[in-house]
Amino acid sequence: MKINIPYNLAEQTLVKLMRTGDRLWRKSDEWFAQWEITDNHYNILRILNGANVPLSQKEIGERLVSSRANITKLIDLLEKKHFVERLACEDRRVKKVALTKLGTKFIAETKKQVMDFAETNMKNFSEQDLKTLITLLDKIEK
Amino acid sequence: MKINIPYNLAEQTLVKLMRTGDRLWRKSDEWFAQWEITDNHYNILRILNGANVPLSQKEIGERLVSSRANITKLIDLLEKKHFVERLACEDRRVKKVALTKLGTKFIAETKKQVMDFAETNMKNFSEQDLKTLITLLDKIEK
DNA sequence: AAATAATTGTTTCCTAGTTGACAATTTCTT
């Protein structure tokens, strides 16, 4: 019979964290499919709504941690759904992306559902638990 | 000036968790590329090593949370690298996957590096922090 | 001012993963 030295606690934690994140991404994407968008599309709308001002695709990419190439694709879809529009800029390399009326309305109408979705997933957490989790996540090496 | 009602704490935590997980997957995959495998390939080897006995692709899939189709592909590569072999079974629908000598050697030789990688990522964590994080992750709704 | 660098978004090609149909086999029904 073979004996395996177990991986250290740091490794076990890391694996668990990655798996949990993966599971949440799947669940989240599945859920956003009801509006025929992915979690990432929604996050762009959220970012634009939070900023309250049009942002360039570069700026969006920085906040989303996604490649420039992929931002182009994500915005293509959002534009096709008339949730955002690309604005010509003074710097003609740049295209600022703005929420349309429809996009703003969409965010306003779905916000509660999004929060409920989160509440459901985190329903076993006290407020202190949530704060602790955030603090711990911040400790992970960038 | 528009006012945006902020998302609730649960939502903020969920987003942070997903982003952190995503970042770690990327970092991990990048790191495993030194052996021309992905994190998921390594996880299969780890699972087989931990089980100490050949597992069917179905069983591996359950522990990895990956589709059957993808397990086939992952194992194709591991077999090409001679890290595992597919064994014929009594139930002839099933193929059990076994670590080869080379695969076992690979795990043994890289285990320390894998743990070091984890230690580095979690270097700001006390042992208590790690345990707390695991406890919190377990609270998330499956 | 002209030439060179850097920046921004897009396009093309590639990879990892999913879903759904399929073949082979085994299990369940009757």
Add this chain to the structure above:
DNA sequence: AAGAAATTGTCAACTAGGAAACAATTATTT
């Protein structure tokens, strides 16, 4: 025992995302 249903792995077609080359533009150097 025969037929229907379920299981296991594979294949084909598709999707989301990344990397690198590219075009257009702007900034920097000389």
